[in-house]
Amino acid sequence: MTDTPIIETTDLKKIYPMGQHKIMALDGVSLAFSRAEFAGLVGPSGSGKTTLLNIIGSLDAPTEGSAVVMGKGIESLSHKEAALLRNRHIGFIFQTFNLLPVYSVYENVEFALLLLGDTAAERRRKVMAALEWVHLADRARSRPAQLSGGQSQRVAIARAVVKQPDIILADEPTANLDAENSHNILQTMERLNRELGTTFIFATHDGKVIRYLRRKITLVDGRVASDERLDGGGGAGARGTGERP
Numbered sequence: 001m002t003d004t005p006i007i008e009t010t011d012l013k014k015i016y017p018m019g020q021h022k023i024m025a026l027d028g029v030s031l032a033f034s035r036a037e038f039a040g041l042v043g044p045s046g047s048g049k050t051t052l053l054n055i056i057g058s059l060d061a062p063t064e065g066s067a068v069v070m071g072k073g074i075e076s077l078s079h080k081e082a083a084l085l086r087n088r089h090i091g092f093i094f095q096t097f098n099l100l101p102v103y104s105v106y107e108n109v110e111f112a113l114l115l116l117g118d119t120a121a122e123r124r125r126k127v128m129a130a131l132e133w134v135h136l137a138d139r140a141r142s143r144p145a146q147l148s149g150g151q152s153q154r155v156a157i158a159r160a161v162v163k164q165p166d167i168i169l170a171d172e173p174t175a176n177l178d179a180e181n182s183h184n185i186l187q188t189m190e191r192l193n194r195e196l197g198t199t200f201i202f203a204t205h206d207g208k209v210i211r212y213l214r215r216k217i218t219l220v221d222g223r224v225a226s227d228e229r230l231d232g233g234g235g236a237g238a239r240g241t242g243e244r245p
């Protein structure tokens with residue numbers, strides 16, 4: 001634990017040209033996240049949640065402002081350095097799952113590990129553990145097309161957690177899950193957060209997710225409208241975290 005934020009954005013702007021007009025997807029977002037936060041971005045559709053996650057994850061560049069992630073200014077990273085940061089340190093759960101259709105469930109999850117230098121046996125142990133977390137070990141040989149939406153979402157979650165990254169960016173991770181699966185997934189994520197100190201940032205509309213958050217940031221029209229501390233714990237009570245940005 002240090003006082004240095006693991007993620008810090010300063011006056012971040014993302015402007016999309018639209019004919020004569022400009023869309024201000026982000027309009028001056030300054031936020032700091034400490035290590036091991038369990039935070040969520042909420043706000044209406046189009047308020048900039050996905051845009052902000054993509055910039056933090058160095059998948060997209062800001063038009064103005066800066067984002068520092070694990071000590072690195074993402075605007076100044078080369079493609080290779082950005083890929084290294086993502087491969088080693090960041091797990092994404094996308095709003096659309098981005099599974100590779102020609103590969104099996106097992107291979108989709110294993111993919112996240114291929115560049116990290118594990119042996120085949122280590123990869124197998126990690127992939128099966130991640131599939132067990134999401135209750136899909138018995139579907140390891142299925143292809144994405146043979147899965148339901150909720151099962152696909154759980155594979156995407158396994159792929160994000162399998163490498164035990166420092167940061168998990170989760171865009172509507174429960175959008176396709178029933179209440180029981182949502183609850184299970186959130187408890188797994190909380191455990192990773194507690195045991196490994198993984199920093200979670202969600203983008204979500206889902207009240208089931210919001211109940212687990214310890215920090216809720218509301219975006220409206222690309223700006224931070226509020227930033228609140230919550231009890232977290234899925235409604236089961238508070239747990240002190242000590243962190244403050």
Ligand SMILES: Nc1ncnc2c1ncn2[C@@H]1O[C@H](COP(=O)(O)OP(=O)(O)OP(=O)(O)O)[C@@H](O)[C@H]1O
Nearest residue numbers: 016023024025043044045046047048049050051052
């Ligand atoms: N590639 C793009 N080109 C033009 N406009 C875009 C692009 N990507 C996003 N936008 C616009 O930027 C704004 C913010 O979009 P964003 O996807 O970040 O919203 P969101 O808060 O994630 O919404 P939702 O809850 O629907 O997922 C929207 O007005 C959107 O139309």
Ligand SMILES: [Mg+2]
Nearest residue numbers: 049050095203
């Ligand atoms: Mg979105």
